[in-house]
Amino acid sequence: MHAEILPAVEGWLLLSRDFxxxxxxxxxxxxxxLRRDLSDLKLPIPATRDMSFLNDESSVAGICYVLEGSRLGAAYLCSLLGKSDxxxxxxFLRHGTGHSHWKTFLGWLTEQxxxxxxxxxxxxxxRQVFDSYLKALLEQDNNRMRVFGTS
Incomplete structure (x- = not known):
């Protein structure tokens, strides 16, 4: 799911002066x-979704809020994996460990x-980012149900 959304979102951000x-x-x-992890898992890299956003710094703020929140969630998931065998x-889950990305993002955000x-x-x-993730998740679930013949 991330591999369908994240490259497009980050690609859009790279084209934004505000980012x-x-x-x-x-x-x-x-x-x-993320791509390194997929390669290590020997999983194909899915096609990237087309993404577009309002082209202003407020859009960058909203998008980065989602991505930085995702990074916090990833750190939590990584801690759970560390407790397993x-x-x-x-x-991907460890990316940014040891950096203060959330803190510096919040500092930047307060200046917007x-x-x-x-x-x-x-x-x-x-919301566009969240909706894209939800749509990708639902499509993956629908594809799994078709493959396994369940509904």
């Missing part, structure tokens, strides 16, 4: 780590436009 104002913007990108690639319209645009873009 360059986020501290350590390029160091935050996790697509390469599983030996799985975790480059906080008008009602800016917050609305950020929320719209964040």
């Amino acid at each position: 360059a104002t986020v501290p350590d913007s390029r160091e935050r990108l996790r697509t390469d780590a 599983a030996s799985l690639p975790t480059a 436009d906080c008008s009602g319209s800016a917050i609305e645009r950020a929320v719209i873009s964040a």
Whole structure:
């Protein structure tokens, strides 16, 4: 699911001038780590979805909010894997460990436009990312049900 969404979202961010104002913007990108893990698992890299967003810094704020929250969730999942006997690639889950990405993102976020319209645009873009993840998940579930003949 991440492999369908994340490359497109990060690709869009790289084309945005506003993303360059986020501290350590390029160091935050996790697509390469995700692809490394898929390769180590000998899984194909799925086609990337087309993504577009409102082209302003409020969109960058909303999108990065989702991605940085995902990074926090990934750290939690990595801690759970560490408690198991599983030996799985975790480059994606560990990405950013030892950095203060959440803290520096929040610092950057507090300096952004906080008008009602800016917050609305950020929320719209964040929801677009969440909706894309949900759509990818539902499609994967539907494909599994077809393969296994369940409904």
